[in-house]
Amino acid sequence: MKSIPDIVLDQNAFFLSQKTKDIQYRLSLLKALKSEILKKEQEILDALNTDFKKSEFESYISEFALVISELNLAIKHIKNWAKPKRVSASLLTFPSKDYIYKEPYGTVLIIAPWNYPFLLALEPLIMAIAAGNTVVLKPSELTQNTSNILTQIIKNVFPEPVAVSVEGGVETATELLAQKWDYIFFTGSTKVGKIVAEAAAKQLTPITLELGGKSPCIIDHTNNIELVARRLVWGKLFNGGQTCIAPDYLIVNSNIKDELVNSIIKEITRRYGKHPKTSNDFPRIINKKNVKRLKALLNNETIIYGGDVDEVENYISPTLVDAPKLNSKLMQEEIFGPILPVLTYENEADIETIIRNLDKPLSFYIFSNNKHFIEKTIQKYRFGGGVINDVLVHFGNPKLPFGGIGTSGMGNYHGKHGFDAFSHKKSIMKRGTWLDIPMRYAPYKKKLNLLRKVFKYLG
Numbered sequence: 001m002k003s004i005p006d007i008v009l010d011q012n013a014f015f016l017s018q019k020t021k022d023i024q025y026r027l028s029l030l031k032a033l034k035s036e037i038l039k040k041e042q043e044i045l046d047a048l049n050t051d052f053k054k055s056e057f058e059s060y061i062s063e064f065a066l067v068i069s070e071l072n073l074a075i076k077h078i079k080n081w082a083k084p085k086r087v088s089a090s091l092l093t094f095p096s097k098d099y100i101y102k103e104p105y106g107t108v109l110i111i112a113p114w115n116y117p118f119l120l121a122l123e124p125l126i127m128a129i130a131a132g133n134t135v136v137l138k139p140s141e142l143t144q145n146t147s148n149i150l151t152q153i154i155k156n157v158f159p160e161p162v163a164v165s166v167e168g169g170v171e172t173a174t175e176l177l178a179q180k181w182d183y184i185f186f187t188g189s190t191k192v193g194k195i196v197a198e199a200a201a202k203q204l205t206p207i208t209l210e211l212g213g214k215s216p217c218i219i220d221h222t223n224n225i226e227l228v229a230r231r232l233v234w235g236k237l238f239n240g241g242q243t244c245i246a247p248d249y250l251i252v253n254s255n256i257k258d259e260l261v262n263s264i265i266k267e268i269t270r271r272y273g274k275h276p277k278t279s280n281d282f283p284r285i286i287n288k289k290n291v292k293r294l295k296a297l298l299n300n301e302t303i304i305y306g307g308d309v310d311e312v313e314n315y316i317s318p319t320l321v322d323a324p325k326l327n328s329k330l331m332q333e334e335i336f337g338p339i340l341p342v343l344t345y346e347n348e349a350d351i352e353t354i355i356r357n358l359d360k361p362l363s364f365y366i367f368s369n370n371k372h373f374i375e376k377t378i379q380k381y382r383f384g385g386g387v388i389n390d391v392l393v394h395f396g397n398p399k400l401p402f403g404g405i406g407t408s409g410m411g412n413y414h415g416k417h418g419f420d421a422f423s424h425k426k427s428i429m430k431r432g433t434w435l436d437i438p439m440r441y442a443p444y445k446k447k448l449n450l451l452r453k454v455f456k457y458l459g
Helices: 004-016 023-039 041-052 056-082 119-130 144-157 170-177 190-203 225-241 254-272 288-297 348-356 371-380 415-421 448-458
Strands: 085-087 096-104 107-111 134-138 163-165 183-187 207-210 216-219 249-253 302-305 319-322 339-345 363-367 385-388 423-431
Touching: 004 107, 004 134, 004 170, 023 041, 023 056, 023 119, 023 144, 041 056, 041 144, 056 119, 056 225, 056 415, 107 119, 107 170, 119 134, 119 144, 119 183, 119 415, 134 170, 144 163, 170 190, 183 190, 190 207, 216 348, 225 254, 225 339, 249 254, 249 348, 254 302, 254 319, 254 339, 339 348, 348 371, 363 371, 371 385, 415 423
Parallel strands: 107 134, 107 183, 134 163, 183 207, 216 249, 216 363, 249 339, 319 339, 363 385
Antiparallel strands: 085 096, 096 423, 302 319
16 A cells, blocks of 8 residues: 555545546445445445454444445535525625535545444445545554455555545554645544644644543433433443444433433343353443543443452443532543433422533433423533433434534434535525625725615614
């Protein structure tokens, strides 16, 4: 493979050739990508299982199927998305016809995370290609088997000046960030996101940051507790808890805490057995470093259930923690594992004390049938996106923009929102020549009063 600076140079030259502006060319690439992924379905599922013991069902629904869905969406709508959109003209600029043109930024860098290594590498890549950009993808070095498959797929589908996968660790990422890009798309931790933002700022490069944070889940007394437990256990333990939008901690009405905890424990046993370690449906933590990090979060905490750790097998059992202090590491760091703190509240002021103690989260969940409480709460707090009476599922609707706010990210994508993220919106006004109103031209004497009347009318 060529050096990173040479790859960027070649991609810039190819973009300037205007070939990626051709919609049919983009379509041919997307269709070829879909065909290649479908051929490699089992290899992809096997790679994900090898990397962190992810079941075929979870891998299919959360990675493979979502990528194919995004491809189908782009292939179906790309022609309409790319068309210039006419907007209404202003009386101030009469006569004119006004348009918004969607044009690709140019050469794009995508840095993908390890927790959903296939989905979160290809979903932004698909929309970057659909929008007419060239792409350099940096897959995660922590999921080596999936990264190898990604590199192979991209090599088989794309000419190198259009898209290429560059594997490697921190040094590779650092070298990539040192190049001049037209757009950078990063998914990962807030800590690394700040490094990416700093590198982008040096070149004034526009960016999308998909980060994380501590996503709260508020549960009041008005709901079916068994249903709440069922949906909570699914969402929290999906992918072994290694999901940026997983409920990070619970804020439970004190009157139902014991009943909810018992229901959660029963639900964990129902889904994963008395010994989740032996379940084929419970993934492992990505590596020993993260196992040790999660184990350290449990120090000096009151464990209600679970707490088993096997550093050799990268295993941490589903774990419930009772009432951690707000200044504890468990409540200051994003957990990113199968550990669920349980806090309680008596009134809305208690909820505010807990949530205001933390940065703006990526996701926000409420289990309640109280419409007034729901509406008041979602308008009161700032967060990326949320769900009422379920968790995670908002990610699955491509019509909803997905992204964070503040330390949980900036910008959004998914579906058409992804196409728009990788497109510069160019304003074009086409003026008529059959009329030329003289008021704007000097000399301006005696024209100011008329100008004031015009703006008063427009207002």
